[in-house]
Amino acid sequence: MKAAAISINGLSYSSFADCNPKFLLNLFSSTYRGVVENRDSFEPLKVWKLILKNATFEQLLSKGVLFSNIPITNPTYGRPSTDMFKVSLREELELMLSTINDYSDKYIVLFSINAYERDLKNKKNVCEELSLVDNYLKAAFEAVNNYMFFSPYGFNGTSYEPYGIYISSIPRPSEEETIKLDQILDIVLSLKI
Amino acid sequence: MQELIECLTYDELEEFIKYSDYAVVDFWAPWCAPCHILHRILQTVAPAFSKINFGRINTQRYPEAAEMYEIYGLPTLLLFRNGQVVDRIVGVVSKNYLVEALNKLIK
Numbered sequence: 001m002k003a004a005a006i007s008i009n010g011l012s013y014s015s016f017a018d019c020n021p022k023f024l025l026n027l028f029s030s031t032y033r034g035v036v037e038n039r040d041s042f043e044p045l046k047v048w049k050l051i052l053k054n055a056t057f058e059q060l061l062s063k064g065v066l067f068s069n070i071p072i073t074n075p076t077y078g079r080p081s082t083d084m085f086k087v088s089l090r091e092e093l094e095l096m097l098s099t100i101n102d103y104s105d106k107y108i109v110l111f112s113i114n115a116y117e118r119d120l121k122n123k124k125n126v127c128e129e130l131s132l133v134d135n136y137l138k139a140a141f142e143a144v145n146n147y148m149f150f151s152p153y154g155f156n157g158t159s160y161e162p163y164g165i166y167i168s169s170i171p172r173p174s175e176e177e178t179i180k181l182d183q184i185l186d187i188v189l190s191l192k193i
Numbered sequence: 194m195q196e197l198i199e200c201l202t203y204d205e206l207e208e209f210i211k212y213s214d215y216a217v218v219d220f221w222a223p224w225c226a227p228c229h230i231l232h233r234i235l236q237t238v239a240p241a242f243s244k245i246n247f248g249r250i251n252t253q254r255y256p257e258a259a260e261m262y263e264i265y266g267l268p269t270l271l272l273f274r275n276g277q278v279v280d281r282i283v284g285v286v287s288k289n290y291l292v293e294a295l296n297k298l299i300k
Contacts, residue, residue: 013226013233014232018237033226034226035223035229166226176222176224
């Protein structure tokens with residue numbers, strides 16, 4: 001069973017409405033979906049410490065999770081990692097796919113896409129960026145059996161939203177509740193079941 | 194983007210509807226993913242309809258609002274003319290569909 005959890009920091013359902021990403025909207029209509037709610041912070045360091053519950057790379061590897069490109073250090077934390085100020089979105093997405101191809105038969109790959117939010121801060125076009133992400137998430141979806149695409153908050157280029165996306169092959173913990181950051185790791189761990 | 198959609202409490206809801214010639218109320222909940230998509234569509238459409246007052250109410254926080262207006266699915270938009278419900282839109286609809294419904298409301 002191959003599994004991957006991909007975070008696209010800053011991706012929001014608002015951008016779905018603005019840009020109509022074809023693959024993600026199709027998936028949204030046909031699988032489990034929900035909303036990540038984050039009232040804690042929009043700073044990647046704080047957000048990811050909450051998601052990972054301060055676990056180290058080795059601790060999570062022993063539980064079967066390989067985390068990659070986590071934006072809490074630069075170069076990013078995990079294996080593989082990148083220079084998060086220099087890597088392009090396309091390079092990061094390519095790295096996501098190669099990590100899934102190389103490791104997802106042995107580990108649940110937890111990969112963070114960081115360049116999307118960085119590019120939006122640099123005033124790149126939201127819909128062009130999302131179109132690229134959409135294409136690569138389709139490839140990721142096709143490479144695994146279980147998947148989870150999520151974002152810990154939304155960002156539209158000018159302001160942050162406390163809501164992120166959740167689209168997954170498994171249902172969220174509670175139907176009529178948002179998903180909190182400290183629940184994400186448990187969902188990731190259940191992807192392999 | 195300027196926020197033209199007023200966040201309403203249950204206590205404010207009735208007066209908001211009563212004192213608006215035309216009103217649109219978005220019944221939503223934070224856990225409802227399609228609600229976030231529809232909200233954005235409403236945000237982009239609202240500036241073109243200055244005659245209409247737009248509001249939204251969180252039915253998780255105010256379930257009595259959903260009960261009062263018989264909201265069985267989220268998101269639901271209720272369109273009011275002179276305090277009366279004249280249209281009900283359930284689920285996410287396209288921008289064009291929404292514009293058409295709002296034009297019909299103020300016709």
